[in-house]
Amino acid sequence: MEFEAVVGMEVHVEINSKSKVFCGCSGNFHAAPNTNVCPVCLGMPGVLPVLNVDMVNKSVAVGLALNCTISRWSKLDRKNYFYPDMAKNYQISQYDLPLCQNGWIDIEVDGQTKRIGITRAHIEEDTARNTHTIGGNQSGVDFNRSGLPLLEIVTEPDIRSAKEALAYLTALKQMLQYLDVSDCNMEEGSLRAEANISVRPVGQEKFGTKTEVKNVASFSGVHKAIEFEIARHIKLINSGGKVVQETRGWDADRGITVPQRLKESAHDYRYFPEPDLVPIVVDEAWEQRIRESLPELPAARRSRMGTQYGLSAYDANVITLSQDTANYYEQVVAAGADAKKAANWLMVELQSLLSAAKQDIRDCRVSPADLAALVGLIESGAINGKMGKDVIAEMFETGKATQDIVNEQGLSQITDTGEIEAIIRQVLADNPAQVEQFRSGKDKVFGFLVGQVMRATQGKANPALLNDLLRRELSRQEN
Amino acid sequence: MSKITKQDVEYVAGLAQLRLDDAAKERLVREMGDILAYMDQLNELDTSNVEPMMHAMEMTNVFRQDVVEPSLPREEALMNAPVHDGEYFIVPRILEGDAS
Amino acid sequence: MTTPLYKKTAREIRDAVRSGAVTATAVTEAHLARIAEVDPKVDAFTQIWTDEALAQAAAVDAKVKQGVDPGPMAGVPVGVKELICTRTGKTTCASKILENFRSPYDATIIKKLDAAGAIFLGKVNMDEFAMGSSTERSTLKTTKNPWNLKCVPGGSSGGSAAAISADECAMAIGSDTGGSIRQPAALCGCVGIKPTYGRVSRYGLVAFASSLDQIGPLTKNVEDAALSLNTLCGRDPLDATSADLPVPDFTKALTGDVKGLRVGLPKEYFTEALNAEMREKVEAAVDVFRRGGAEIVPVSLPHTDYAIATYYIICTAEASANLARFDGVRYGYRHPGAKTVEEMYVLSKSEAFGPEVRRRIMLGTYVLSSGYYDAYYLKAQKVRRLIKKDFDDAFEQCDFVMGPTSPIPSFEFGAKTENPLEMYLADIYTISVNLATLPGISIPCGLTASGLPAGLQMIGRPFGEETLLRAAHCYEQTSGITLGEPPIA
Numbered sequence A: 001m002e003f004e005a006v007v008g009m010e011v012h013v014e015i016n017s018k019s020k021v022f023c024g025c026s027g028n029f030h031a032a033p034n035t036n037v038c039p040v041c042l043g044m045p046g047v048l049p050v051l052n053v054d055m056v057n058k059s060v061a062v063g064l065a066l067n068c069t070i071s072r073w074s075k076l077d078r079k080n081y082f083y084p085d086m087a088k089n090y091q092i093s094q095y096d097l098p099l100c101q102n103g104w105i106d107i108e109v110d111g112q113t114k115r116i117g118i119t120r121a122h123i124e125e126d127t128a129r130n131t132h133t134i135g136g137n138q139s140g141v142d143f144n145r146s147g148l149p150l151l152e153i154v155t156e157p158d159i160r161s162a163k164e165a166l167a168y169l170t171a172l173k174q175m176l177q178y179l180d181v182s183d184c185n186m187e188e189g190s191l192r193a194e195a196n197i198s199v200r201p202v203g204q205e206k207f208g209t210k211t212e213v214k215n216v217a218s219f220s221g222v223h224k225a226i227e228f229e230i231a232r233h234i235k236l237i238n239s240g241g242k243v244v245q246e247t248r249g250w251d252a253d254r255g256i257t258v259p260q261r262l263k264e265s266a267h268d269y270r271y272f273p274e275p276d277l278v279p280i281v282v283d284e285a286w287e288q289r290i291r292e293s294l295p296e297l298p299a300a301r302r303s304r305m306g307t308q309y310g311l312s313a314y315d316a317n318v319i320t321l322s323q324d325t326a327n328y329y330e331q332v333v334a335a336g337a338d339a340k341k342a343a344n345w346l347m348v349e350l351q352s353l354l355s356a357a358k359q360d361i362r363d364c365r366v367s368p369a370d371l372a373a374l375v376g377l378i379e380s381g382a383i384n385g386k387m388g389k390d391v392i393a394e395m396f397e398t399g400k401a402t403q404d405i406v407n408e409q410g411l412s413q414i415t416d417t418g419e420i421e422a423i424i425r426q427v428l429a430d431n432p433a434q435v436e437q438f439r440s441g442k443d444k445v446f447g448f449l450v451g452q453v454m455r456a457t458q459g460k461a462n463p464a465l466l467n468d469l470l471r472r473e474l475s476r477q478e479n
Numbered sequence B: 001m002s003k004i005t006k007q008d009v010e011y012v013a014g015l016a017q018l019r020l021d022d023a024a025k026e027r028l029v030r031e032m033g034d035i036l037a038y039m040d041q042l043n044e045l046d047t048s049n050v051e052p053m054m055h056a057m058e059m060t061n062v063f064r065q066d067v068v069e070p071s072l073p074r075e076e077a078l079m080n081a082p083v084h085d086g087e088y089f090i091v092p093r094i095l096e097g098d099a100s
Numbered sequence C: 001m002t003t004p005l006y007k008k009t010a011r012e013i014r015d016a017v018r019s020g021a022v023t024a025t026a027v028t029e030a031h032l033a034r035i036a037e038v039d040p041k042v043d044a045f046t047q048i049w050t051d052e053a054l055a056q057a058a059a060v061d062a063k064v065k066q067g068v069d070p071g072p073m074a075g076v077p078v079g080v081k082e083l084i085c086t087r088t089g090k091t092t093c094a095s096k097i098l099e100n101f102r103s104p105y106d107a108t109i110i111k112k113l114d115a116a117g118a119i120f121l122g123k124v125n126m127d128e129f130a131m132g133s134s135t136e137r138s139t140l141k142t143t144k145n146p147w148n149l150k151c152v153p154g155g156s157s158g159g160s161a162a163a164i165s166a167d168e169c170a171m172a173i174g175s176d177t178g179g180s181i182r183q184p185a186a187l188c189g190c191v192g193i194k195p196t197y198g199r200v201s202r203y204g205l206v207a208f209a210s211s212l213d214q215i216g217p218l219t220k221n222v223e224d225a226a227l228s229l230n231t232l233c234g235r236d237p238l239d240a241t242s243a244d245l246p247v248p249d250f251t252k253a254l255t256g257d258v259k260g261l262r263v264g265l266p267k268e269y270f271t272e273a274l275n276a277e278m279r280e281k282v283e284a285a286v287d288v289f290r291r292g293g294a295e296i297v298p299v300s301l302p303h304t305d306y307a308i309a310t311y312y313i314i315c316t317a318e319a320s321a322n323l324a325r326f327d328g329v330r331y332g333y334r335h336p337g338a339k340t341v342e343e344m345y346v347l348s349k350s351e352a353f354g355p356e357v358r359r360r361i362m363l364g365t366y367v368l369s370s371g372y373y374d375a376y377y378l379k380a381q382k383v384r385r386l387i388k389k390d391f392d393d394a395f396e397q398c399d400f401v402m403g404p405t406s407p408i409p410s411f412e413f414g415a416k417t418e419n420p421l422e423m424y425l426a427d428i429y430t431i432s433v434n435l436a437t438l439p440g441i442s443i444p445c446g447l448t449a450s451g452l453p454a455g456l457q458m459i460g461r462p463f464g465e466e467t468l469l470r471a472a473h474c475y476e477q478t479s480g481i482t483l484g485e486p487p488i489a
Ligand SMILES: [Zn+2]
Pocket: A020, A023, A024, A025, A036, A037, A038, A039, A040, A041, A042, A147
């Protein structure tokens, strides 16, 4: 029997507000343990939450970017469960009336576009973190993260493979970064993904029994965990077994999912409206203000830049992957560089330098104007491509201007026709055997002769000009 | 017949993280049963067209601005902790599945 | 012979301190001495902050001396209910679970009172987590009714009411979720007002039922209630449910007349459940208003009988969540035998919560649990709206509603602890007011034959405290009723 997977994703995103969602503590969770805490985020007796308006603004922005309907009226609820990470033993969240509902995002898989439905996005608060590095049979709890603003984004069960799940996460992360609402650092937990996975025979309407996979700390982990879980389900069913509805954790070290032991009552969350907070009413005017403040979103930018700069779909995709790269590119072109060549230099040379140095393009010492100047010098023939690579490496290292490096190193190409012709004549005279071979039809020898001329000029001869002149000289001598 | 059974009481005690001895369970079956039966009088009222009063105040949109305020000194944050090590609140070792 | 300082009202003290006629230190010392004298019998105070109080008094006196405004509550000695968070002393909520809790912050009203020059004498007793109507549920001590030491002071703000009645302080902070200010005020013969929900910041009030809780003052007379509200009320950025309304000078509302006011008498409040003696007192009060030129209007609050069921669903549900935080992680009692996380929760809570608190947590958890939410919690929210609408309709015909505060006067210790439902039913007249978020005041309207105070309750429109204070003040001034001094015996 052939099976298809049915996957829905729940993603928790820590929103990058300066302060926490219900109190004024700093949102910087890197501080020393329990130093960004106050009575509110410690759940002290008598405290009350007050909602951070920045969280509402950013959540609505995400909702709009994900094509959601923004609820005119929504409320917060208490979700009750006990855990040492929970300051109040209830989490303030949104239950039946989330802020954003019924949206979608397009993802790209194997060159095909697919639309993934977004069920909802809602406001909640993050929990504390515990550490097991404390000695003995004990854990330590740090409440710095308690009360950080958290947006939970839930998809429809529209995802059909691990690959699609990965594409969804990539598209979502790109969107969130374009909106500048989160640093989306999965390793640090500011973006966390859970997947609901089931399989069913192809053609069957009804969903199979699902399992929920948690504890995944990287994009590749999500991919592997979903792949593992799909295979596990299929194998179970094929061997006559049954999938048990349960929560499973991803064990990255062993590359498997393992069941998480939970009490029967663990899902009886006893939601009820949070009496300490009043409803959120986002009227049309407020929604419109946020809509107007949205940046150009990835899909729009991709398609605009493709058309405007004549980029291939692939190039447009790569360049718009991050907003910073796209901005950088547009600045290079604005500084006068040829659009196509600028794309190549950015995507190949600069990108490999950045990757090797593990550097962000925002911190790059090669300014867009310098890269544009470099592309210009190559195009004019003032330096050749190989020199260009040396120059960009030098710029990357030192931050010096393009022309300064070219001048300092005497890298300018020989473009003087007479000078090159003289050298060609000398080379031909020194290599009569190769000249003979060329004439008898061995075209490959041409390359050898080019190399000899290049060596004689220490690589400074303009390659196109050299090719031209060498052919002309060879045919002239023949006649 | 009481409105609720001993099993109900045990389930609810589990949710509330309370431990009850048998006598306490029996008493709660009776007391909660009486009170819940009393509460059932609300069913005499037809409320199908009544909006639930979800909030005491009719206000909406009360927010704080995104401004960082001073946090507590750590000594004060920890001063009431039954067990702490000067940095962390210390609890018995947390195992996966302790969420309940 | 001059009146001893501890007999003086807050207004008298404030005026005397501000004018320099008497020092805040002298006032504080007089009250501390009074506490030392009578509190061993009354047991209202759970903590006495002698040093801190004298330091506050000295600061007020210094201001007066320097000609700096010492504030509108200058020198007024205050008792604070055990569930108001204070950096000074402990905040125990009269529970074993918080027996050693020291709040790292002050409640908003504590900051306001401090800035207004009030002097905190210490903390006063209550039912554990405000769950009770007799203060017998306190784990700290047994507070007695100054009118009869064998009888309860009411609750949950029983310590606040007893302290006022026994002249141990001039103002006491209480909190009212279902009558916890008004009922003990009635039973102890003092004035207690529960302001409109949202009038006073709840920040720093340890929550029992968040949509019902409200802080208010207990005082010797209506003028002091008005004076206290001037300081307590107002929008607090730390409480999203605090109303963004201007705070009037409530003392200006005390005109001394009720001419033209329409007094609504709900027929549902005058049934068999009402003790005959109490009925008589309330009817006498009606006459006072009639004579004063008020118009008496019969009104109806048809859903009155459903209020108790509605109230106990909502308050227990909210309490079950509010009390979940007492888990022994960040503060509070942790059972020494707890070896696992679950044991930490279960053993600590089971041992350190009293039986009434456990019962309410159980009830609240049940009504919210899977499968029962609609039948209980949602239903209660709907009936709550009907109850609120009853009042809205009544206020079309009258300016305030009047009736008894409690169907019965104070009772002996142990008389009602056995049957929880019976105890809940005694809250009949007060809880609708919390459900409808309205202001309510209780003032003394006489003594029963056995010498126990009876309370008259007036219920106002939302944010209609001024009308209530005006009516209550006029009654106090014109009824000719004075309770005299409680025997404290
Ligand atoms: Zn905080």
